[in-house]
Amino acid sequence: MEQNLVSRLRRRVRGDAEEPTLRRLWREHASGADFPDEFANISFVTIPQLKLIASELRVGPGKTLVDLGCGMAGPALWVARETGARLVGVDFSAVAVGLATSRAADLGMSGQALFVTGTFAIRASRPRRRRGDE
Numbered sequence: 001m002e003q004n005l006v007s008r009l010r011r012r013v014r015g016d017a018e019e020p021t022l023r024r025l026w027r028e029h030a031s032g033a034d035f036p037d038e039f040a041n042i043s044f045v046t047i048p049q050l051k052l053i054a055s056e057l058r059v060g061p062g063k064t065l066v067d068l069g070c071g072m073a074g075p076a077l078w079v080a081r082e083t084g085a086r087l088v089g090v091d092f093s094a095v096a097v098g099l100a101t102s103r104a105a106d107l108g109m110s111g112q113a114l115f116v117t118g119t120f121a122i123r124a125s126r127p128r129r130r131r132g133d134e
């Protein structure tokens with residue numbers, strides 16, 4: 001059941017034959033025609049924007065890029081591949097983490113990318129540290 005859902009989601013996100021119209025509209029109006037299908041995503045990010053992000057973050061070999069709310073991690077995997085940085089993706093959706101993990105494997109990036117289920121919610125009850133605290 002879960003595997004079925006994951007397969008369907010993978011086909012949908014990657015714009016396989018069953019969704020050619022959606023994929024075409026997305027390329028024309030959101031991601032841009034130059035966005036590689038293997039990194040497809042549901043964000044509105046473009047390749048020039050990802051290049052800017054990569055350059056501003058100054059990530060590269062020996063550095064780690066962390067994507068909080070990585071989803072299926074198309075944009076983050078693209079940045080990691082282009083820059084040589086390691087990637088850690090975090091998402092509270094186990095399905096998204098599974099999709100990101102299998103996408104990294106398909107791209108030959110399993111050794112470069114790790115995806116974990118988790119949340120980046122701030123714990124409001126955590127006591128604030130004061131100067132002099134250990």
Ligand SMILES: C[S@@+](CC[C@H](N)C(=O)[O-])C[C@H]1O[C@@H](n2cnc3c(N)ncnc32)[C@H](O)[C@@H]1O
Nearest residue numbers: 041043069070071091092093096118119120121
């Ligand atoms: C719009 S998707 C973006 C995915 C990816 N960053 C991209 O650009 O394709 C937002 C993702 O954030 C995750 N998310 C939202 N709130 C979160 C939280 N508090 N902790 C962890 N993940 C969260 C969702 O599960 C979803 O996969």
